[in-house]
Amino acid sequence: MPRAVRERQMMDAAVQTFGQRGYRAASMDEIAELAGVSKPLVYLYLNSKEELFTACIRREAGALVAAVRAGVEPGAPADRQLWDGLRAFFTHAAEHPDGWAVLHNQARTHGEPFAAEVARMRTEIVSFVTYLIGAAAREADCDSELAEREVGGLAHALVGAAESLAVWGNETPGVTAKETAATLMNFAWAGLENLMNGRRWAPPSSRG
Amino acid sequence: MPRAVRERQMMDAAVQTFGQRGYRAASMDEIAELAGVSKPLVYLYLNSKEELFTACIRREAGALVAAVRAGVEPGAPADRQLWDGLRAFFTHAAEHPDGWAVLHNQARTHGEPFAAEVARMRTEIVSFVTYLIGAAAREADCDSELAEREVGGLAHALVGAAESLAVWGNETPGVTAKETAATLMNFAWAGLENLMNGRRWAPPSSRG
Numbered sequence: 001m002p003r004a005v006r007e008r009q010m011m012d013a014a015v016q017t018f019g020q021r022g023y024r025a026a027s028m029d030e031i032a033e034l035a036g037v038s039k040p041l042v043y044l045y046l047n048s049k050e051e052l053f054t055a056c057i058r059r060e061a062g063a064l065v066a067a068v069r070a071g072v073e074p075g076a077p078a079d080r081q082l083w084d085g086l087r088a089f090f091t092h093a094a095e096h097p098d099g100w101a102v103l104h105n106q107a108r109t110h111g112e113p114f115a116a117e118v119a120r121m122r123t124e125i126v127s128f129v130t131y132l133i134g135a136a137a138r139e140a141d142c143d144s145e146l147a148e149r150e151v152g153g154l155a156h157a158l159v160g161a162a163e164s165l166a167v168w169g170n171e172t173p174g175v176t177a178k179e180t181a182a183t184l185m186n187f188a189w190a191g192l193e194n195l196m197n198g199r200r201w202a203p204p205s206s207r208g
Numbered sequence: 209m210p211r212a213v214r215e216r217q218m219m220d221a222a223v224q225t226f227g228q229r230g231y232r233a234a235s236m237d238e239i240a241e242l243a244g245v246s247k248p249l250v251y252l253y254l255n256s257k258e259e260l261f262t263a264c265i266r267r268e269a270g271a272l273v274a275a276v277r278a279g280v281e282p283g284a285p286a287d288r289q290l291w292d293g294l295r296a297f298f299t300h301a302a303e304h305p306d307g308w309a310v311l312h313n314q315a316r317t318h319g320e321p322f323a324a325e326v327a328r329m330r331t332e333i334v335s336f337v338t339y340l341i342g343a344a345a346r347e348a349d350c351d352s353e354l355a356e357r358e359v360g361g362l363a364h365a366l367v368g369a370a371e372s373l374a375v376w377g378n379e380t381p382g383v384t385a386k387e388t389a390a391t392l393m394n395f396a397w398a399g400l401e402n403l404m405n406g407r408r409w410a411p412p413s414s415r416g
Contacts, residue, residue: 109317149383153391156376157369164368165361175357183361186408191399201287201397 007045010035015056019098023053023106023114057107057114060099061121067092068125078136079189085132086162086184090177093166100166122159130155133192142198154195158188215253218243223264227306231261231314231322265315265322268307269329275300276333286344287397293340294370294392298385301374308374330367338363341400350406362403366396 013035017026028049032039046052071088072081093100107118133154137146161184169180194200221243225234236257240247254260279296280289301308315326341362345354369392377388402408 109323115317149380150391152380153373153376153383153388154395156372157392157395160372161365161369163372164364168361168364172357172360175361180361183358184365186403187362187365187399188395189399190402190408191395191397194398194402195394201393201401 006037006041010037010042010045010052011056011059014052015060015102016098018053018056018106019101023110028052053106053110053114054117056102057117060096060102061117063096063099064089064092064103065121065124068128078132078139079185079193081132082129082136082189083181083185085128087178087181089162090166090169090180090184094169094177094180097170100170104163104167126152126155126159129158133158136192142195146195154192158184161188214245214249218245218250218253218260219264219267222260223268223310224306226261226264226314227309231318236260261314261318261322262325264310265325268304268310269325271304271307272297272300272311273329273332276336286340286347287393287401289340290337290344290397291389291393293336295386295389297370298374298377298388298392302377302385302388305378308378312371312375334360334363334367337366341366344400350403354403362400366392369396 010031014026014031017031017034021030026049028039028042031052032042035042042052046055068085068088071091072085074081076084103118103121107114130152133146133151134148137151165180165184169175169177218239222234222239225239225242229238234257236247236250239260240250243250250260254263276293276296279299280293282289284292311326311329315322338359341354341359342356345359373388373392377383377385
């Protein structure tokens with residue numbers, strides 16, 4: 001069997017085990033058995049459980065970012081790009097629940113160097129969303145009204161909302177990725193659209 | 209010195225140390241020194257570092273939920289309650305950055321039983337937000353249009369967005385709690401308001 005194929009089998013088994021059983025509870029024996037290889041062979045490819053976990057995080061983070069980017073058509077209207085990107089994100093999280101659990105539950109919860117890997121991916125996604133919101137503001141000719149800082153805040157809000165909804169969607173029976181994406185667009189885009197058109201929600205004291 | 213006062217000093221020192229240095233790096237020596245007491249005394253009050261950390265999580269979670277509840281005036285219009293609740297949340301997170309770090313960064317990242325403590329608090333906050341969104345829908349006479357499941361999804365989105373924004377606000381120089389709360393209300397409420405009025409964002413394919 002070619003090395004690449006065998007390595008993928010081991011990584012698949014590792015992601016499944018880490019995602020379902022947790023980093024600490026998962027054993028190399030279990031992963032080797034699930035992959036159908038001997039434990040020494042797993043260690044031959046990757047030197048330690050820590051290295052194997054890091055490799056899983058990198059692979060799953062790369063796959064998630066690639067799925068979001070592939071879902072978006074550059075040059076399309078900004079709300080279309082956001083909708084496509086969100087749908088790609090929720091579809092990927094729903095189809096790869098173990099990968100999503102590795103990134104969202106496991107990688108962030110066992111200290112360094114794992115948390116830094118996920119933080120890097122999150123920064124990349126926040127930058128992409130910041131760019132989309134900025135582009136939407138320019139399309140609506142209101143980029144001067146939305147300060148750069150506010151666009152950054154909105155991107156963080158959207159990414160946090162998406163993460164939280166993906167966990168909820170994977171935990172709630174019968175919720176589809178399309179439904180989760182639509183819920184977030186209803187929540188977020190209609191709000192952003194109002195902002196873009198200068199219709200801002202005002203705190204009670206300034207309503208005159 | 210009364211026991212309650214001394215215990216509070218120890219807890220304050222523990223929250224500061226855990227929040228700034230992390231659960232693993234923090235030592236009982238350090239906490240005792242910061243509290244101005246002997247290490248045996250710390251162990252006399254709380255048997256282990258694990259118990260001390262659990263006590264910190266409970267105290268900070270209780271304080272955060274209490275701050276949000278105290279900020280909200282029951283019976284006020286729903287958007288007013290949400291605004292007040294969000295402002296109370298961001299103000300508390302900004303004024304207690306170590307407590308927020310304990311809850312958001314530390315407690316969730318060192319496995320059980322700590323993660324379960326924070327999950328309990330999060331469930332309580334999500335329920336409260338679900339109730340507020342449901343109340344808003346009833347006020348707007350559109351509770352039949354918003355399925356219970358969608359209200360749950362919206363509450364998860366709002367809480368996730370708030371968590372993400374609180375981290376961003378605490379990390380970004382010059383951002384005030386009021387500004388963060390306003391960003392989230394612009395993002396969220398205007399969107400919810402559209403939903404309440406039946407103005408839904410539609411995926412591109414169904415725009416006709």
